Amino acid sequence: MRTLSIAALVLVMSASLASAQAISSGAQPIALNATLAESLTVALTANAVNFTLAAGNAANPGSTPITATTSWVLKPGRTQVVVDAYFLAAATALSDGAGDNIPSSAFTISDNGGAAAPLVNTVAFGGANAGLALETIAITGANKNSKVTDAMTFNINLSTGTLPQLPAAIYTGTLNIQAQATP
Amino acid sequence: MTRFGTIRVAGLIAVVVMAAVNLQAQAVSSGAQTIALNATLSEAITLNVSANAVNFNLTAGSANNPGSIAITATTTWTLKPNRGNVSLYAFFSNSASALNDGAGDNIPSADFQISDNGGAFAALTNTVPFGGANAGLQVANWKVVGNNKQGTRNDTLNFNINLSTIPNLPAGVYTGTLTLQVQAI
Numbered sequence: 001m002r003t004l005s006i007a008a009l010v011l012v013m014s015a016s017l018a019s020a021q022a023i024s025s026g027a028q029p030i031a032l033n034a035t036l037a038e039s040l041t042v043a044l045t046a047n048a049v050n051f052t053l054a055a056g057n058a059a060n061p062g063s064t065p066i067t068a069t070t071s072w073v074l075k076p077g078r079t080q081v082v083v084d085a086y087f088l089a090a091a092t093a094l095s096d097g098a099g100d101n102i103p104s105s106a107f108t109i110s111d112n113g114g115a116a117a118p119l120v121n122t123v124a125f126g127g128a129n130a131g132l133a134l135e136t137i138a139i140t141g142a143n144k145n146s147k148v149t150d151a152m153t154f155n156i157n158l159s160t161g162t163l164p165q166l167p168a169a170i171y172t173g174t175l176n177i178q179a180q181a182t183p
Numbered sequence: 184m185t186r187f188g189t190i191r192v193a194g195l196i197a198v199v200v201m202a203a204v205n206l207q208a209q210a211v212s213s214g215a216q217t218i219a220l221n222a223t224l225s226e227a228i229t230l231n232v233s234a235n236a237v238n239f240n241l242t243a244g245s246a247n248n249p250g251s252i253a254i255t256a257t258t259t260w261t262l263k264p265n266r267g268n269v270s271l272y273a274f275f276s277n278s279a280s281a282l283n284d285g286a287g288d289n290i291p292s293a294d295f296q297i298s299d300n301g302g303a304f305a306a307l308t309n310t311v312p313f314g315g316a317n318a319g320l321q322v323a324n325w326k327v328v329g330n331n332k333q334g335t336r337n338d339t340l341n342f343n344i345n346l347s348t349i350p351n352l353p354a355g356v357y358t359g360t361l362t363l364q365v366q367a368i
Contacts, residue, residue, distance in 0.1 A: 033358050101277065
């Protein structure tokens with residue numbers, strides 16, 4: 001009799017457990033597609049600098065410093081970002097339109113308070129021997145998304161070569177700032 | 184035969200006739216034949232979604248990267264009397280790599296958020312009956328009582344990816360599968 005009672009109890013408990021089984025719907029998948037676009041941008045605080053030149057003078061500073069902010073969001077595989085300043089031609093960085101030129105070697109940039117350096121290198125952009133690398137940054141997992149600022153001050157050195165004989169005129173030119181991520 | 188005698192005889196005859204008539208009116212019945220009836224209302228719970236894909240245009244480091252569309256999840260149920268609760272769950276199979284670019288870069292489930300019916304956004308950081316550990320969210324939960332053993336419910340879901348905690352995520356196309364499922368207990 002006692003055995004029968006226990007068996008009945010077990011049966012009731014089993015039935016109870018069976019009815020407590022959760023019931024679930026089918027799974028509904030939702031495909032997610034998130035795109036983080038690759039980007040590399042340079043923003044400048046100003047787009048013009050004036051110089052009041054003194055003939056033969058080594059120090060002819062620009063009227064205003066300019067800060068370049070380079071920002072990037074890069075794909076895996078990129079290992080380096082460079083920021084370059086350059087002219088299209090080394091011999092005619094600035095010219096008066098009458099055949100008189102100020103070469104890029106006479107144009108210097110001081111980056112973030114460092115020593116002034118002339119644009120005499122061949123960089124990723126511009127003419128041969130007409131550039132200066134402002135930044136060369138190794139990209140790792142920690143800076144796939146980052147930015148760098150370059151506060152530039154400018155000078156034109158008229159003390160070298162034939163430049164002390166530069167005729168009076170208005171000399172104009174275009175300095176470019178550009179960044180590149182590689183490979 | 185006296186007059187009283189005649190009346191007695193006539194009365195006796197009437198009683199006999201009525202008795203005979205009564206005997207003839209008794210119904211006759213067969214034995215009862217039983218028919219067993221068995222009607223089954225199956226227990227069911229289904230989930231339908233209004234769309235099966237959501238796109239995101241991500242901005243590096245931004246906390247707000249909303250999904251391109253909202254999705255409405257419609258739950259329909261017919262439940263047994265002992266069911267008391269229904270829950271809608273959203274989950275990924277793995278919390279660390281809810282979305283990934285296939286190059287080892289991941290967006291974890293903790294940075295994927297869902298807002299249900301206009302409520303606050305919540306990240307998928309809980310362990311729910313489905314999916315990976317710490318990769319889920321109980322999106323909604325409702326009681327089932329006598330008057331809604333059968334019912335339907337809509338949950339409108341909005342999505343967001345928060346990149347403020349992973350600002351160094353590299354550019355890429357990140358894909359993943361979010362799964363919705365309901366359970367009654």
